Amino acid sequence: MVGREGRRKVVLAANAAALAQRVRPGLPAAEARAHCAKLIVEDADPAGDLAHLDRLAVWALRRYSPIVAADPPVGLVLDVTGAAHLFGGEEALLGDMVARLAATGVAARAAMAGTWGAAHALARYVAKPLLVVTTEQSGRAVAHLPVRALRLADATVVGLGQVGIDSIAELEAKPRAPLALRFGPELTRRLDHAYGRQAELIEPVEAPELIQVRRAFAEPVGAPETLARYTLKLVEQLCMALEADGLGARKLDLRFHRVDNRIEAIRVGTAKPVRDIKRLTRLLCDKLEAVDPGFGVEAMVLAAPLAEPLTPRVVANDLTETPVPDVTDLIDTLANRSGGHRLYRAAPAQSDVPERSVRKIEPTAPETGDGWPQRWPRPSRLLTRPEPIEAVALLPDQPPVTFTWRGVRRRVRRADGPERIFGEWWRRDGELDAVRDYFQLEDDAGKRFWVFRRGDGERAATGDLSWWMHGLFG
Amino acid sequence: MPSSLSPSAFEALRAEIERIEANGRPRKGVLPFGVDTVDRQLPGGGLVLGALHEVAGGGDGAVDGAASALFAAGVAARTRGKVLWCVTRTDLFAPALAQVGLSPDRLVYFEAGDEKSVLATFEEGLRHGGLGAVVGEVSRLSMTASRRLQLCAEETGTLAIAVRRWRRQAEAADFGQPTAANTRWRITAMPSTPLPAAGVGRARWMVELLRCKAGEPADFELEACDETGRLALPADLADRSTTAPAWARRAAG
Numbered sequence: 001m002v003g004r005e006g007r008r009k010v011v012l013a014a015n016a017a018a019l020a021q022r023v024r025p026g027l028p029a030a031e032a033r034a035h036c037a038k039l040i041v042e043d044a045d046p047a048g049d050l051a052h053l054d055r056l057a058v059w060a061l062r063r064y065s066p067i068v069a070a071d072p073p074v075g076l077v078l079d080v081t082g083a084a085h086l087f088g089g090e091e092a093l094l095g096d097m098v099a100r101l102a103a104t105g106v107a108a109r110a111a112m113a114g115t116w117g118a119a120h121a122l123a124r125y126v127a128k129p130l131l132v133v134t135t136e137q138s139g140r141a142v143a144h145l146p147v148r149a150l151r152l153a154d155a156t157v158v159g160l161g162q163v164g165i166d167s168i169a170e171l172e173a174k175p176r177a178p179l180a181l182r183f184g185p186e187l188t189r190r191l192d193h194a195y196g197r198q199a200e201l202i203e204p205v206e207a208p209e210l211i212q213v214r215r216a217f218a219e220p221v222g223a224p225e226t227l228a229r230y231t232l233k234l235v236e237q238l239c240m241a242l243e244a245d246g247l248g249a250r251k252l253d254l255r256f257h258r259v260d261n262r263i264e265a266i267r268v269g270t271a272k273p274v275r276d277i278k279r280l281t282r283l284l285c286d287k288l289e290a291v292d293p294g295f296g297v298e299a300m301v302l303a304a305p306l307a308e309p310l311t312p313r314v315v316a317n318d319l320t321e322t323p324v325p326d327v328t329d330l331i332d333t334l335a336n337r338s339g340g341h342r343l344y345r346a347a348p349a350q351s352d353v354p355e356r357s358v359r360k361i362e363p364t365a366p367e368t369g370d371g372w373p374q375r376w377p378r379p380s381r382l383l384t385r386p387e388p389i390e391a392v393a394l395l396p397d398q399p400p401v402t403f404t405w406r407g408v409r410r411r412v413r414r415a416d417g418p419e420r421i422f423g424e425w426w427r428r429d430g431e432l433d434a435v436r437d438y439f440q441l442e443d444d445a446g447k448r449f450w451v452f453r454r455g456d457g458e459r460a461a462t463g464d465l466s467w468w469m470h471g472l473f474g
Numbered sequence: 475m476p477s478s479l480s481p482s483a484f485e486a487l488r489a490e491i492e493r494i495e496a497n498g499r500p501r502k503g504v505l506p507f508g509v510d511t512v513d514r515q516l517p518g519g520g521l522v523l524g525a526l527h528e529v530a531g532g533g534d535g536a537v538d539g540a541a542s543a544l545f546a547a548g549v550a551a552r553t554r555g556k557v558l559w560c561v562t563r564t565d566l567f568a569p570a571l572a573q574v575g576l577s578p579d580r581l582v583y584f585e586a587g588d589e590k591s592v593l594a595t596f597e598e599g600l601r602h603g604g605l606g607a608v609v610g611e612v613s614r615l616s617m618t619a620s621r622r623l624q625l626c627a628e629e630t631g632t633l634a635i636a637v638r639r640w641r642r643q644a645e646a647a648d649f650g651q652p653t654a655a656n657t658r659w660r661i662t663a664m665p666s667t668p669l670p671a672a673g674v675g676r677a678r679w680m681v682e683l684l685r686c687k688a689g690e691p692a693d694f695e696l697e698a699c700d701e702t703g704r705l706a707l708p709a710d711l712a713d714r715s716t717t718a719p720a721w722a723r724r725a726a727g
Contacts (some may be wrong), residue, residue, distance in 0.1 A: 325604030327556050327582075334584060334595060342585045346568035346578045358568050367579040372569035374701060377674075380547075381540045382567035413665065416674040440674050446665040447534060448677065471567060473677065474544030474663070474698065 012044050049073065057205040062305045064097060066253035066265035067204045075123070077116055079202055082290055083267040088341030094130050114138035116202065117194030121149035121168075139195050143169035150190045156183050168194065201261055211245070212303035213237040220259045220296020227256075227293065227300075228285050234302040235281045248273025248310030254284055256291055257299040264291045269340070270332045271364040273308040279329050283336055331363050348372050352421050353436075354382060354470065376419060377440050379450040379471030386468035389451060393467070396457030399439040403451065405469050410443040420456070435462040440473070448473035488517075488688070505552060505633065508704050509696065512681070516657070517688045521549060524631035525656035526624045528615070528649075530638035532662030532680065536646035539611065539639035541661040541679055541698075544574055546609050546635045548699030551575035553606030553633055558599040560584040560592045560610040563639075575703035580606075593619050596634070603630035611637045613645065620653035649684075658685040667697060667708060676700075678708060 009029040021036040033039055053070040060076055061068040064087075067079035080093060087093040094110040101108040107129075111122035114135030122131050125145050133141045142149065145168050148157050160183070165171050171179070171191060180188050192198035213234050221227065231254065242249060250273055256264040266287040274280060335343055344360040347368050351357050357372060372378070391400035399415030417439030423431025436452045443449070450471035455463025506513045506520035513519045521527060527549075531542040543566060550557045557580055559566070564585055568578055586592040589612055596610035600623060610623075615636055627634040636655065640646050649660070660682040667675035677698035683691055697706040 324555050327558075327602065327604045330558075330599065330602040330604065331582065334598060338584075338586070338591060338595070342587075344583055344585070345581065346583065348569075348578070354567070354569075363582045369579065371572045371577060374573055378569040378573060379540065379567055380544045380570040381538055381565045384565060414672070414674045442666055442674050444665075445533070446663045446678065448663065448666070448674065472538045472540040474541035474570070474661075474679075 046073070054205060058207045060097070061205060061207060062251070063100075064093060066255055066267050066303070066305070067202050067263055069202045069205050071120065075120065077120070077202055079263075079265065080112070082265055082287065085336070085339045086267065086269045088339045090132050091130065092341070094132065098129050113141065115194060115196040116200045117150065117190065118142045118196070120151060121145050121194060125149050135196075142194055143167070143172070147171055150187075150194055152187060152190055156187055159183060199262065202263070204255070204263065207305075210303050210305055211238065211241050211247070211307060212301060213241065214299060214301045216299040217297070220298050222293035222296045224288060227288055227291070227297065230300055231284050231288070231302075232277075232281045234300060235277050235284065238302050238304060239275050239277050239280070242275050242304065242307060242310075245307075246309055247304075247307040248275045249280065249304040249307050250274075251304065251306040252280060252284065253301075253303045253305055255301045255303070256293065256297045257301070258294045259296045259298050260294055262294065264293070264297075266291060268332075268336045269306075270328075271335070271362065272328050273310045274329075274332070275310055276329075279332070283332060286333065286337060328364055351424065353424060354378070354421075356424075377416070377450075377473065379448075380474040382450075382471040383469060386452070386470045389467045389469045391451070391453075391467040393453070395465075397437065399441060400451070400467065403441070403467065405449070410447075412441045413444050414442040416440040418453075421452075433459070433461040438470070491688075503631070505549065509694075509707055511707060512683075512692075512694055512696070512705070515683060515689055515692045516686060521633070522656050523553075523633050524627050524629075526620060526627055526634040526636060526654065528620075528636045528638055528653060528655040528658040530646070530649050530658075530660050532660045532682070534643075535662060536638075536640055536649070537643055539637055541663050541677075542637050542639070542659075543611075544570065544699055545659065545661045545679070545681070546637050547571045547576045548574045548703035548705065549633070549635060550607040550609055551577075551699075551703030555580075555604060555606035557581050558584060558595075558605050558608045560586055560595045560599070560608070562586050562589060562592055562611065573701060574699040575701055589614065593623075596636075597622055597626050600626035600630060600632045600634055603632060605632055607633040607635060609635045609637060611639050613638065613640045614648065615653050615655075617651075617653060620655055624654040624656070655685075656687045657683065657689075660684055664695065679705075681705070 011023060011025050011027045011029060011032050013025055014023045018039065023032045023035055023039065050072055053072060057068045057070045057076055060078060065078045065080045065083040069077050071077040080090065084090045084093045087096055090112050094112060098108050098110050109123050109127040109129040111119050111127040111131040113119040113122055113133045115138060118138040118141065121142050122133060146166060147160050147168055150168065165174065176188050189198065193200045215230055215234055249270065251267060251269045254266050258264060266284065268283040268287060331343060343363045345363050345365065346358045347361045348370055349357055349359040389403050389405045391403035393400040397418050399417055400412055402409060402411050418437035421436045421438060423434030425432040435456045436454060437456060438450060438452045441449045441451055449469060450473065451467055451469050453465060453467050455465045457465065503523045504518040504520035505523055529542045529546050530536055531539050535541050551574055557576065559581060561583065571581065572578055584595050586595060592610050592612055596608055599605055599608040615638065623634055638649060640648065662680040664678040664680050666677050669675045679696055679698050680693060681696050682693040685691060695708060697708050699705060
């Protein structure tokens with residue numbers, strides 16, 4: 001990538017292959033060509049980049065958070081307050097974002113901090129590729145970073161270097177007045193942004209194609225009941241707009257523009273497209289208590305960043321058949337309240353190893369209809385991790401006569417087994433020969449256990465003949 | 475109890491009490507166990523739908539909750555609609571629940587961080603009304619909490635089962651504390667049905683009905699849930715049994 005910097009033509013960006021050939025940003029274009037004959041040179045297109053960044057911001061808006069803005073030249077800034085729960089936490093949200101960008105060939109780094117300034121600096125200088133810092137620790141986290149991380153003009157950075165100030169902590173320790181006098185107000189403003197002493201407004205990107213409704217108030221409102229009432233009105237309007245297009249909302253953003261120029265936002269998600277006024281209002285009102293109206297809210301904007309066609313459902317096709325009640329709305333309520341990752345259904349996975357035979361699927365996923373083999377006894381409680389036990393047993397395939405688990409010695413009255421389970425060599429090389437022999441044991445009192453022995457008792461390669469407790473039958 | 479009251483007077487009184495208690499709500503249905511000995515002990519002939527029922531394990535079962543979970547799953551499997559199961563510990567093994575008739579398609583798990591959110595979700599699930607049953611695994615269940623659950627269940631007619639499970643054996647004494655639950659059960663594993671050959675037969679439980687609203691406590695020795703979630707009376711205990719010996723119709727579980 002080559003562009004103009006003043007009157008010179010210089011390299012502005014280079015890919016990994018070019019970097020390996022010592023073509024670095026800042027190198028004059030002619031010199032870069034001399035370094036590497038096969039260099040492919042393209043003209044930089046800042047306007048195009050910006051447009052693409054905006055499109056990326058709209059993608060993030062649809063997927064992650066109600067407040068997203070482009071942070072040119074190469075960044076996005078998101079305010080995920082009240083939105084991270086849909087992904088099961090802040091770290092999970094960042095992880096998802098970086099993974100999805102990586103899948104499209106964008107190597108991204110992401111950081112989360114208490115302020116835009118701190119997150120900006122951490123994402124560029126510390127994140128590898130993820131970093132989550134709490135609001136309280138943001139200040140300490142940025143202290144050791146170079147002053148360049150503060151989004152300062154190049155001249156300022158060079159000037160600070162000349163007076164011997166390299167890190168943010170050094171800058172912070174200096175008296176402010178002389179600094180402002182010498183480098184202008186921008187420097188102290190950026191410093192305040194990073195430390196959160198001065199609020200920085202994120203102007204959210206607007207996507208004109210999104211369905212959204214807005215309500216401005218003549219007088220600022222702040223009472224929770226008032227907010228709830230207007231939420232209902234906005235939902236009614238939005239549902240009318242959605243109905244006109246035959247859509248149902250999958251995600252809803254409600255933004256509160258406060259009189260002090262800050263924006264509070266809540267986001268709710270649904271498992272299936274919904275256009276039910278009562279249901280959507282309930283989901284939003286559940287979250288209202290997280291909104292801080294400050295000195296008052298002057299406008300409320302409700303948008304549906306993700307809407308899907310709402311297909312009519314056959315309610316009952318038989319006079320005798322009573323339909324099984326739909327519980328999607330309950331699942332939405334619970335998912336928005338405590339996080340979607342907490343709700344799941346179990347489904348069979350293609351594996352004989354007990355702990356791998358169950359996978360979690362979305363609670364609203366279509367019914368799979370299949371189950372596990374019914375013939376083999378399975379315990380109702382499976383220990384998260386098998387626990388070692390001491391057992392006395394005859395080789396090669398007799399069940400234990402006695403065993404000691406958690407300090408209690410038990411005599412085996414009845415036993416069944418072995419059920420042999422082979423290692424899955426296609427997952428890991430180490431499991432090529434591994435064998436587990438499962439036994440069902442019953443002690444004197446009638447308590448029943450599921451234990452296994454590593455190895456088949458004949459070949460040493462299959463396991464070390466240690467005994468493990470893996471589950472309890474009811 | 476005065477002996478002068480005739481059985482019909484008792485019936486009339488019971489109906490009167492029921493009418494007052496129902497408070498204008500529709501009459502609740504019951505879910506019979508299909509085992510006469512048990513159903514006879516329960517007023518109405520089964521577990522009342524739209525009520526809270528408590529289940530705990532006896533002995534070690536109070537901590538591991540293996541038998542009590544299967545008992546709850548067997549009951550939930552015989553209801554209609556989806557089942558919500560709220561847990562704090564994630565050691566429930568879905569294949570075993572499928573073996574007592576609770577298919578994985580019907581069962582939605584909720585993994586809570588603490589008991590408070592188990593109770594909140596439990597209540598929310600009951601209030602919805604579309605679920606067949608809601609199961610919650612809790613250790614502490616105060617009178618207030620159980621009363622709330624009971625009222626929510628009454629309102630919608632959803633079956634509520636609280637599986638009581640404690641961290642330590644000593645804490646299980648908590649099961650003696652009164653709650654607003656309709657029935658209270660304790661399930662203890664017993665030596666399984668003997669087989670003519672070496673091996674483990676169908677599991678047997680000592681099922682104790684510790685408390686039953688408008689009924690008498692009782693205990694039963696029963697065979698554990700089969701693949702449709704039904705308990706059975708062991709053949710060697712049933713009077714004049716016409717069924718085949720237990721080992722001949724041995725079911726998984």
